[in-house]
Amino acid sequence: MKRIGNWAIVLAMLIVAATAATAETGMKTVVNVLETRYSVRHHGVPGLWLAKPFLAVSGLGSLKIAEFGNFRPPAGDTYALKQSVGEALGPEWSPFVETWSKTDGEWTVIFTKTVGDGLRMLIVTSDREDGLTLLQVGVSGRAVRLWLEEPSQCVERVS
Helix, strand or coil, X not given: CHHHXXXXXXXXXXXXXXXXXXXXXXHHHHHHHHHHHHCCCCECCCCHHHCHHHHHHCCEEEEEEEECCCCCCCHHHHHHHHHHHHHHHCCCCEEEEEEEECCCCEEEEEEEEEECCEEEEXXXXXXXXXXXXXXXXXXXXXXXXXXXXXXXXXXXHHC
């Protein structure tokens, strides 16, 4: 009887661990895909914590940035990379916006995930000057509603 109780506890712990692992998709998942696929290392942005209080006022939060320096994925591999990133993120993330420039070799893919009444955005971008960059940001429900209801006011505030 005691063995059954121990097995039940172990099984419950495995279920909780598996749930937590699948819930934590996002920046770390994509960084892992890129580092494994291309044998490159990312670096963060020093002093990023200084900007976070200003972002919170605008309805943005949990900003994370990973830069891969001068690394650019091979031109023929960008579509396969986008597919790999989407698969690694899982079904809770959806492609939102994609831009591709064959002449400049630049591209950006934005994935979104609903979190409560807000959303989380993961931006993967590559250009000739800065290489590959990942940016993940949380957007509050208030900011999302403002963007949808009054987009012209959002543009006026930025410009």
